[in-house]
Structure formats: C-alpha cells, structure tokens
Amino acid sequence: MLTNIHPKLPMRNKNITREFYLNSLGFKEFGSTDYDDYLMVEKDQIQLHFFKFKTLDPKENYGQVYIRTDNIDLFYRFLLDKKTKIHPNGKLETKPWAQKEFSVLDPDNNLLTFGQSI
Known part of the structure; x- marks a missing residue:
C-alpha cells in the first residue's frame, strides 16, 4: 500500500539550502514550480522537501533523515x-x-545519515 516517503525538513533560507543540497551533496532541484517557502530536491530515488521556518534556531533543530545507499564508499x-x-x-x-554509515549536517542542523547494510 505505501510506496514512498518524502521527508519534510525545516529551512531558514531557501537559497542557502538549495546551494548546499545541489553543490555539496549532488542533488537536483525537483518540480516545475518555484514556491518562495518550499523547496524540493532529489538524487537518484531520494526526494527531500523543505519548508520555510524563518525563526528556526539550528541549535534546537533535531530534524533527522536516514538515507540508504547501495554504494556508500x-x-x-x-x-x-x-x-x-x-x-x-x-x-x-x-x-x-x-x-556502514556516515553523517552530515545541513545549514539548518538537519542531520542526514547515509547507511548501507553489510
């Protein structure tokens, strides 16, 4: 019945978030409509969505996503x-x-953990 999941994470600044995911992680922007307060990115079969949270304090953000990969190295x-x-x-x-795992933090302190079964 369930087919996919697209996590929604907070972001303070769409341009900074877009820059990080596209240039640092190799994602592409997804969607044909540009919304001021919303961003969608994808890489391979993974899609992440972001909503504007202007007053987010990154030190108090506990957003986390676990992303599986088939070639972690x-x-x-x-x-x-x-x-x-x-x-x-x-x-x-x-x-x-x-x-086998590793993690990165995005500009808003969302933790992305990448993992592969061994």
Whole structure:
C-alpha cells in the first residue's frame, strides 16, 4: 500500500539550502514550480522537501533523515571530493548493527545519515 516517503525538513533560507543540497551533496532541484517557502530536491530515488521556518534556531533543530545507499564508499568519496563537511561524530564506519554509515549536517542542523547494510 505505501510506496514512498518524502521527508519534510525545516529551512531558514531557501537559497542557502538549495546551494548546499545541489553543490555539496549532488542533488537536483525537483518540480516545475518555484514556491518562495518550499523547496524540493532529489538524487537518484531520494526526494527531500523543505519548508520555510524563518525563526528556526539550528541549535534546537533535531530534524533527522536516514538515507540508504547501495554504494556508500563511492558516495562518501564523492562528498569528500566536493569538500563537503562530514559530521565530526559521523565519519564513515561500520556500526555494530551491521550498517556502514556516515553523517552530515545541513545549514539548518538537519542531520542526514547515509547507511548501507553489510
């Protein structure tokens, strides 16, 4: 019955969020209509949506998304080559729960964790 999920995360500034996802993570903008307070990006089969939250305090934002990948080493290398900052506590490593993972924070402190089953 359920077919997809498109997480909606808060953003303070659409241009900054767009820049980060397109240039640092390799996403593309999705959709043919540009809304001032809404942004949609996609990469491969993943789509993320953002809503404007002008008064968001990034230190109090606990937005998180777990994104599965089938080639985590290649994607990690891609981000390093783009000089994307990896979360200081989220370097690529194998976890006890049989996942290889790493994390990044976006400009609004939304945590993106990328993982692959091993």
